[in-house]
Amino acid sequence: MPDESLLKNIFGLNLSELESLFIAESIEKFRAKQVFKWIYTKSVRTFEEMTDLSAKMQAELSSKFKIGSLSLIERQVSSDGTKKYLFSLSDGNLVESVLMCFSDRDSLTACISSQIGCAVKCPFCSTGTLGFRKNLSSDEIIEQIQFIQNLEKLRVSNIVFMGQGEPLNNYDSVIKATRDLGSLIGIGARHITISTSGVVPQIEKLAEEDLQVTLALSLHDAENEGRDYLVPINTKWKIAELMQSMKNYVKKTNRRVTIEYVLLRGLNDSNEKAIALGKLCADLHCHINLIPYNQSCSDSEFQRPSNNRIHYFSMLVKQYSKGKTVIVRKEKGHDIKAACGQLESSYRT
Numbered sequence: 001m002p003d004e005s006l007l008k009n010i011f012g013l014n015l016s017e018l019e020s021l022f023i024a025e026s027i028e029k030f031r032a033k034q035v036f037k038w039i040y041t042k043s044v045r046t047f048e049e050m051t052d053l054s055a056k057m058q059a060e061l062s063s064k065f066k067i068g069s070l071s072l073i074e075r076q077v078s079s080d081g082t083k084k085y086l087f088s089l090s091d092g093n094l095v096e097s098v099l100m101c102f103s104d105r106d107s108l109t110a111c112i113s114s115q116i117g118c119a120v121k122c123p124f125c126s127t128g129t130l131g132f133r134k135n136l137s138s139d140e141i142i143e144q145i146q147f148i149q150n151l152e153k154l155r156v157s158n159i160v161f162m163g164q165g166e167p168l169n170n171y172d173s174v175i176k177a178t179r180d181l182g183s184l185i186g187i188g189a190r191h192i193t194i195s196t197s198g199v200v201p202q203i204e205k206l207a208e209e210d211l212q213v214t215l216a217l218s219l220h221d222a223e224n225e226g227r228d229y230l231v232p233i234n235t236k237w238k239i240a241e242l243m244q245s246m247k248n249y250v251k252k253t254n255r256r257v258t259i260e261y262v263l264l265r266g267l268n269d270s271n272e273k274a275i276a277l278g279k280l281c282a283d284l285h286c287h288i289n290l291i292p293y294n295q296s297c298s299d300s301e302f303q304r305p306s307n308n309r310i311h312y313f314s315m316l317v318k319q320y321s322k323g324k325t326v327i328v329r330k331e332k333g334h335d336i337k338a339a340c341g342q343l344e345s346s347y348r349t
Protein backbone atom coordinates (compact mmCIF):
# COMPACT_ATOMS: atom_id res chain seq x y z
CA MET A 1 0.00 0.00 0.00
CA PRO A 2 1.43 3.42 -0.96
CA ASP A 3 1.84 6.03 1.77
CA GLU A 4 -1.43 8.06 1.53
CA SER A 5 0.29 11.27 2.54
CA LEU A 6 2.63 11.07 -0.47
CA LEU A 7 -0.16 10.67 -3.03
CA LYS A 8 -1.19 13.73 -5.03
CA ASN A 9 -4.86 14.62 -4.62
CA ILE A 10 -6.41 15.08 -8.07
CA PHE A 11 -9.90 16.05 -6.87
CA GLY A 12 -10.66 19.59 -7.95
CA LEU A 13 -8.31 19.71 -10.94
CA ASN A 14 -10.00 20.80 -14.13
CA LEU A 15 -9.62 18.66 -17.24
CA SER A 16 -6.68 20.53 -18.72
CA GLU A 17 -4.86 20.50 -15.36
CA LEU A 18 -5.43 16.76 -15.12
CA GLU A 19 -4.20 16.23 -18.68
CA SER A 20 -1.03 18.22 -17.96
CA LEU A 21 -0.41 16.22 -14.81
CA PHE A 22 -0.86 12.90 -16.61
CA ILE A 23 1.51 13.99 -19.40
CA ALA A 24 4.11 15.03 -16.81
CA GLU A 25 3.76 11.55 -15.25
CA SER A 26 4.10 9.85 -18.67
CA ILE A 27 0.47 8.69 -18.67
CA GLU A 28 -1.44 8.97 -21.96
CA LYS A 29 -3.38 12.23 -22.16
CA PHE A 30 -6.70 10.58 -23.11
CA ARG A 31 -6.72 8.78 -19.75
CA ALA A 32 -7.37 12.12 -18.07
CA LYS A 33 -10.75 12.43 -19.79
CA GLN A 34 -11.72 8.91 -18.69
CA VAL A 35 -10.69 9.53 -15.08
CA PHE A 36 -12.33 12.97 -15.02
CA LYS A 37 -15.66 11.49 -16.11
CA TRP A 38 -15.52 8.78 -13.47
CA ILE A 39 -14.79 11.26 -10.69
CA TYR A 40 -17.45 13.86 -11.47
CA THR A 41 -20.16 12.13 -13.49
CA LYS A 42 -20.06 8.82 -11.65
CA SER A 43 -18.77 10.06 -8.27
CA VAL A 44 -16.09 7.40 -8.10
CA ARG A 45 -13.39 7.76 -5.42
CA THR A 46 -10.97 4.93 -6.22
CA PHE A 47 -9.23 3.94 -9.44
CA GLU A 48 -10.26 0.32 -8.87
CA GLU A 49 -13.87 1.35 -9.54
CA MET A 50 -12.96 2.68 -13.01
CA THR A 51 -13.85 -0.45 -14.89
CA ASP A 52 -12.71 0.69 -18.33
CA LEU A 53 -9.11 0.98 -17.08
CA SER A 54 -6.86 -2.06 -17.14
CA ALA A 55 -5.74 -3.49 -13.81
CA LYS A 56 -2.23 -2.30 -14.62
CA MET A 57 -3.39 1.27 -15.24
CA GLN A 58 -5.53 1.23 -12.08
CA ALA A 59 -2.48 0.13 -10.08
CA GLU A 60 -0.27 2.80 -11.61
CA LEU A 61 -2.76 5.59 -10.90
CA SER A 62 -3.33 4.30 -7.36
CA SER A 63 0.41 4.39 -6.70
CA LYS A 64 0.61 8.09 -7.65
CA PHE A 65 -2.69 9.77 -6.96
CA LYS A 66 -5.69 9.85 -4.65
CA ILE A 67 -9.19 11.20 -5.27
CA GLY A 68 -10.26 13.64 -2.60
CA SER A 69 -9.12 14.56 0.87
CA LEU A 70 -12.19 13.85 3.00
CA SER A 71 -12.50 10.74 5.11
CA LEU A 72 -15.69 9.59 6.77
CA ILE A 73 -15.61 9.61 10.57
CA GLU A 74 -19.25 8.85 11.28
CA ARG A 75 -22.52 8.28 9.43
CA GLN A 76 -25.83 8.43 11.27
CA VAL A 77 -29.22 7.46 9.89
CA SER A 78 -32.39 8.91 11.38
CA SER A 79 -35.66 7.01 11.67
CA ASP A 80 -37.05 9.47 9.07
CA GLY A 81 -34.31 8.58 6.55
CA THR A 82 -32.19 11.70 7.09
CA LYS A 83 -28.51 10.87 7.00
CA LYS A 84 -25.78 12.81 8.67
CA TYR A 85 -22.07 12.59 7.88
CA LEU A 86 -19.05 13.73 9.82
CA PHE A 87 -15.97 14.10 7.63
CA SER A 88 -12.37 14.74 8.54
CA LEU A 89 -10.34 17.07 6.33
CA SER A 90 -6.68 16.35 5.59
CA ASP A 91 -5.70 18.86 8.32
CA GLY A 92 -7.80 17.02 10.93
CA ASN A 93 -10.64 19.55 11.07
CA LEU A 94 -14.14 18.04 11.17
CA VAL A 95 -16.99 19.03 8.91
CA GLU A 96 -20.63 17.95 8.70
CA SER A 97 -23.09 17.35 5.87
CA VAL A 98 -26.70 16.13 5.91
CA LEU A 99 -28.74 14.31 3.28
CA MET A 100 -32.50 14.80 3.45
CA CYS A 101 -35.17 12.80 1.64
CA PHE A 102 -38.77 13.95 1.53
CA SER A 103 -41.64 11.48 1.27
CA ASP A 104 -43.65 13.85 -0.95
CA ARG A 105 -40.92 14.24 -3.61
CA ASP A 106 -38.27 12.19 -5.35
CA SER A 107 -35.55 14.78 -4.93
CA LEU A 108 -32.66 14.44 -2.50
CA THR A 109 -31.31 17.54 -0.82
CA ALA A 110 -27.83 17.77 0.63
CA CYS A 111 -27.09 20.36 3.27
CA ILE A 112 -23.41 21.22 3.11
CA SER A 113 -20.90 23.24 5.09
CA SER A 114 -18.82 26.16 3.88
CA GLN A 115 -16.62 26.86 6.92
CA ILE A 116 -15.14 25.21 9.97
CA GLY A 117 -16.83 27.04 12.82
CA CYS A 118 -18.51 30.38 12.26
CA ALA A 119 -17.80 33.94 13.32
CA VAL A 120 -21.46 34.94 13.54
CA LYS A 121 -21.94 33.09 16.86
CA CYS A 122 -25.70 32.68 16.97
CA PRO A 123 -26.29 31.50 20.55
CA PHE A 124 -28.67 28.63 19.63
CA CYS A 125 -26.24 27.15 17.08
CA SER A 126 -23.66 24.58 17.98
CA THR A 127 -21.28 25.73 15.22
CA GLY A 128 -21.48 29.29 16.53
CA THR A 129 -20.09 28.20 19.89
CA LEU A 130 -16.89 27.05 18.15
CA GLY A 131 -16.09 30.49 16.73
CA PHE A 132 -14.46 30.82 13.31
CA ARG A 133 -11.67 28.35 12.45
CA LYS A 134 -11.24 28.34 8.69
CA ASN A 135 -12.85 28.64 5.29
CA LEU A 136 -13.36 25.51 3.21
CA SER A 137 -11.94 25.53 -0.30
CA SER A 138 -14.36 25.13 -3.20
CA ASP A 139 -12.98 21.59 -3.66
CA GLU A 140 -13.73 20.68 -0.05
CA ILE A 141 -17.26 22.04 -0.51
CA ILE A 142 -17.90 20.05 -3.70
CA GLU A 143 -16.29 16.92 -2.33
CA GLN A 144 -18.97 16.67 0.37
CA ILE A 145 -21.52 16.06 -2.42
CA GLN A 146 -19.28 13.75 -4.40
CA PHE A 147 -18.54 11.68 -1.28
CA ILE A 148 -22.22 11.31 -0.38
CA GLN A 149 -23.13 10.32 -3.95
CA ASN A 150 -20.39 7.69 -3.95
CA LEU A 151 -21.29 6.33 -0.53
CA GLU A 152 -25.04 6.15 -1.04
CA LYS A 153 -24.93 5.26 -4.75
CA LEU A 154 -27.42 7.99 -5.65
CA ARG A 155 -27.57 11.44 -7.19
CA VAL A 156 -28.19 14.53 -5.11
CA SER A 157 -30.66 16.89 -6.79
CA ASN A 158 -30.64 19.98 -4.57
CA ILE A 159 -28.04 21.64 -2.42
CA VAL A 160 -28.48 24.03 0.46
CA PHE A 161 -25.61 25.94 2.03
CA MET A 162 -27.10 25.63 5.49
CA GLY A 163 -24.49 23.49 7.21
CA GLN A 164 -21.65 24.86 9.27
CA GLY A 165 -20.53 28.38 8.51
CA GLU A 166 -21.77 31.63 6.99
CA PRO A 167 -21.41 31.02 3.22
CA LEU A 168 -21.18 34.69 2.33
CA ASN A 169 -18.19 35.06 4.69
CA ASN A 170 -16.43 32.53 2.41
CA TYR A 171 -17.69 34.25 -0.69
CA ASP A 172 -15.14 33.35 -3.38
CA SER A 173 -15.04 29.63 -2.57
CA VAL A 174 -18.83 29.37 -2.32
CA ILE A 175 -19.37 31.12 -5.65
CA LYS A 176 -16.70 29.00 -7.35
CA ALA A 177 -18.22 25.83 -5.86
CA THR A 178 -21.69 26.92 -7.02
CA ARG A 179 -20.46 27.40 -10.58
CA ASP A 180 -18.41 24.16 -10.53
CA LEU A 181 -21.31 22.14 -9.13
CA GLY A 182 -23.12 22.91 -12.37
CA SER A 183 -20.28 22.25 -14.76
CA LEU A 184 -18.71 19.26 -12.94
CA ILE A 185 -21.45 17.47 -10.99
CA GLY A 186 -24.45 18.61 -13.04
CA ILE A 187 -26.34 20.42 -10.28
CA GLY A 188 -27.39 23.80 -11.68
CA ALA A 189 -27.65 27.04 -9.73
CA ARG A 190 -31.46 26.85 -9.73
CA HIS A 191 -31.12 23.81 -7.50
CA ILE A 192 -28.81 25.54 -5.05
CA THR A 193 -29.82 27.65 -2.05
CA ILE A 194 -27.37 29.94 -0.30
CA SER A 195 -28.48 30.75 3.20
CA THR A 196 -27.06 33.82 4.91
CA SER A 197 -27.34 35.40 8.32
CA GLY A 198 -27.30 38.81 6.62
CA VAL A 199 -23.90 39.89 5.29
CA VAL A 200 -25.30 42.93 3.51
CA PRO A 201 -22.35 43.87 1.22
CA GLN A 202 -22.08 40.27 0.01
CA ILE A 203 -25.83 40.07 -0.67
CA GLU A 204 -25.41 43.11 -2.90
CA LYS A 205 -22.42 41.45 -4.59
CA LEU A 206 -24.29 38.17 -5.08
CA ALA A 207 -27.06 40.04 -6.88
CA GLU A 208 -24.50 41.03 -9.54
CA GLU A 209 -23.21 37.48 -10.16
CA ASP A 210 -25.77 36.45 -12.76
CA LEU A 211 -26.36 33.22 -10.86
CA GLN A 212 -29.84 31.72 -10.57
CA VAL A 213 -29.37 30.56 -6.97
CA THR A 214 -32.08 30.91 -4.34
CA LEU A 215 -31.11 33.27 -1.54
CA ALA A 216 -32.37 32.45 1.93
CA LEU A 217 -32.11 34.82 4.87
CA SER A 218 -31.92 33.47 8.42
CA LEU A 219 -33.94 36.24 10.02
CA HIS A 220 -35.07 34.61 13.30
CA ASP A 221 -36.41 37.90 14.71
CA ALA A 222 -38.05 40.81 12.91
CA GLU A 223 -37.01 43.38 15.52
CA ASN A 224 -33.49 44.65 16.07
CA GLU A 225 -33.37 44.13 19.80
CA GLY A 226 -34.20 40.43 19.61
CA ARG A 227 -32.15 39.87 16.46
CA ASP A 228 -29.05 41.52 17.94
CA TYR A 229 -29.08 38.63 20.42
CA LEU A 230 -30.17 35.73 18.20
CA VAL A 231 -28.12 36.67 15.11
CA PRO A 232 -25.30 38.90 16.41
CA ILE A 233 -24.26 40.02 12.92
CA ASN A 234 -27.37 42.22 13.25
CA THR A 235 -25.39 44.59 15.46
CA LYS A 236 -23.44 45.46 12.30
CA TRP A 237 -26.18 45.46 9.67
CA LYS A 238 -29.59 46.35 11.06
CA ILE A 239 -32.87 44.97 9.79
CA ALA A 240 -33.86 47.99 7.65
CA GLU A 241 -30.59 47.88 5.73
CA LEU A 242 -30.76 44.09 5.46
CA MET A 243 -34.29 44.06 4.09
CA GLN A 244 -33.37 46.74 1.57
CA SER A 245 -30.53 44.50 0.32
CA MET A 246 -32.97 41.57 0.02
CA LYS A 247 -35.37 43.75 -2.00
CA ASN A 248 -32.48 44.83 -4.22
CA TYR A 249 -31.59 41.16 -4.73
CA VAL A 250 -35.14 40.37 -5.83
CA LYS A 251 -35.22 43.37 -8.15
CA LYS A 252 -31.89 42.56 -9.72
CA THR A 253 -32.37 38.78 -10.11
CA ASN A 254 -36.12 38.55 -10.45
CA ARG A 255 -36.01 35.63 -8.04
CA ARG A 256 -38.12 35.02 -4.98
CA VAL A 257 -36.14 34.81 -1.76
CA THR A 258 -36.77 32.72 1.33
CA ILE A 259 -37.04 33.98 4.89
CA GLU A 260 -35.97 31.41 7.49
CA TYR A 261 -37.18 31.78 11.07
CA VAL A 262 -36.17 29.29 13.75
CA LEU A 263 -38.89 29.16 16.41
CA LEU A 264 -37.60 29.30 19.98
CA ARG A 265 -40.00 29.05 22.88
CA GLY A 266 -40.35 32.26 24.88
CA LEU A 267 -37.83 34.13 22.73
CA ASN A 268 -39.30 34.82 19.31
CA ASP A 269 -42.59 32.90 19.22
CA SER A 270 -45.07 35.44 20.64
CA ASN A 271 -48.04 36.89 18.75
CA GLU A 272 -46.25 40.27 18.61
CA LYS A 273 -43.20 38.65 17.03
CA ALA A 274 -45.41 36.87 14.47
CA ILE A 275 -47.13 40.14 13.54
CA ALA A 276 -43.75 41.93 13.24
CA LEU A 277 -42.46 39.15 10.99
CA GLY A 278 -45.55 39.22 8.81
CA LYS A 279 -45.43 43.00 8.39
CA LEU A 280 -41.71 42.99 7.62
CA CYS A 281 -42.17 40.41 4.84
CA ALA A 282 -45.35 41.86 3.39
CA ASP A 283 -43.58 43.88 0.70
CA LEU A 284 -40.83 41.39 -0.08
CA HIS A 285 -41.19 38.79 -2.86
CA CYS A 286 -40.58 35.83 -0.58
CA HIS A 287 -41.92 32.81 1.11
CA ILE A 288 -41.41 32.16 4.78
CA ASN A 289 -40.08 29.00 6.38
CA LEU A 290 -40.73 28.51 10.08
CA ILE A 291 -38.33 26.01 11.61
CA PRO A 292 -39.20 24.67 15.05
CA TYR A 293 -35.93 24.44 16.99
CA ASN A 294 -34.30 21.01 16.69
CA GLN A 295 -34.03 19.89 20.26
CA SER A 296 -31.85 16.83 19.82
CA CYS A 297 -29.38 18.28 22.33
CA SER A 298 -31.05 17.57 25.65
CA ASP A 299 -28.75 19.98 27.51
CA SER A 300 -29.68 22.95 25.29
CA GLU A 301 -31.06 26.00 27.05
CA PHE A 302 -33.30 26.64 24.02
CA GLN A 303 -36.64 24.95 23.49
CA ARG A 304 -39.06 24.21 20.73
CA PRO A 305 -42.52 25.85 21.07
CA SER A 306 -45.62 23.67 21.39
CA ASN A 307 -47.42 22.57 18.23
CA ASN A 308 -50.35 24.86 19.07
CA ARG A 309 -48.04 27.86 19.40
CA ILE A 310 -46.31 27.01 16.10
CA HIS A 311 -49.66 26.70 14.36
CA TYR A 312 -51.02 30.01 15.70
CA PHE A 313 -47.74 31.80 14.99
CA SER A 314 -47.78 30.65 11.36
CA MET A 315 -51.40 31.75 10.97
CA LEU A 316 -50.58 35.26 12.20
CA VAL A 317 -47.53 35.51 9.93
CA LYS A 318 -49.66 34.56 6.93
CA GLN A 319 -52.32 37.10 7.85
CA TYR A 320 -49.95 40.03 8.35
CA SER A 321 -47.65 39.25 5.41
CA LYS A 322 -50.50 39.76 2.95
CA GLY A 323 -50.92 36.05 2.34
CA LYS A 324 -47.35 34.98 1.75
CA THR A 325 -46.69 31.26 1.63
CA VAL A 326 -45.73 30.21 5.16
CA ILE A 327 -44.32 26.73 5.58
CA VAL A 328 -43.63 25.03 8.88
CA ARG A 329 -40.58 23.03 7.95
CA LYS A 330 -40.85 19.36 8.80
CA GLU A 331 -38.20 18.53 11.33
CA LYS A 332 -35.65 16.19 9.85
CA GLY A 333 -33.21 14.02 11.74
CA HIS A 334 -34.74 14.85 15.10
CA ASP A 335 -33.00 11.82 16.63
CA ILE A 336 -29.52 12.24 15.10
CA LYS A 337 -28.32 15.72 16.00
CA ALA A 338 -29.05 16.92 12.46
CA ALA A 339 -29.01 20.62 13.31
CA CYS A 340 -25.91 22.45 12.21
CA GLY A 341 -22.80 21.66 14.23
CA GLN A 342 -24.42 19.28 16.69
CA LEU A 343 -22.63 16.12 15.54
CA GLU A 344 -19.28 17.86 15.18
CA SER A 345 -19.63 19.33 18.66
CA SER A 346 -19.94 15.86 20.17
CA TYR A 347 -16.39 15.17 18.90
CA ARG A 348 -14.88 18.35 20.32
CA THR A 349 -12.27 17.94 23.01
Ligand code: SF4
Nearest residue numbers: 118121122125128165
Ligand atom coordinates in the same frame (compact mmCIF):
# COMPACT_ATOMS: atom_id res chain seq x y z
S1 SF4 B 1 -26.63 29.62 12.63
FE1 SF4 B 1 -25.35 29.82 10.78
S2 SF4 B 1 -24.62 31.94 10.89
FE2 SF4 B 1 -25.36 31.45 12.96
S3 SF4 B 1 -23.52 30.70 14.04
FE3 SF4 B 1 -24.56 28.91 13.15
S4 SF4 B 1 -23.53 28.56 11.22
FE4 SF4 B 1 -23.06 30.67 11.85
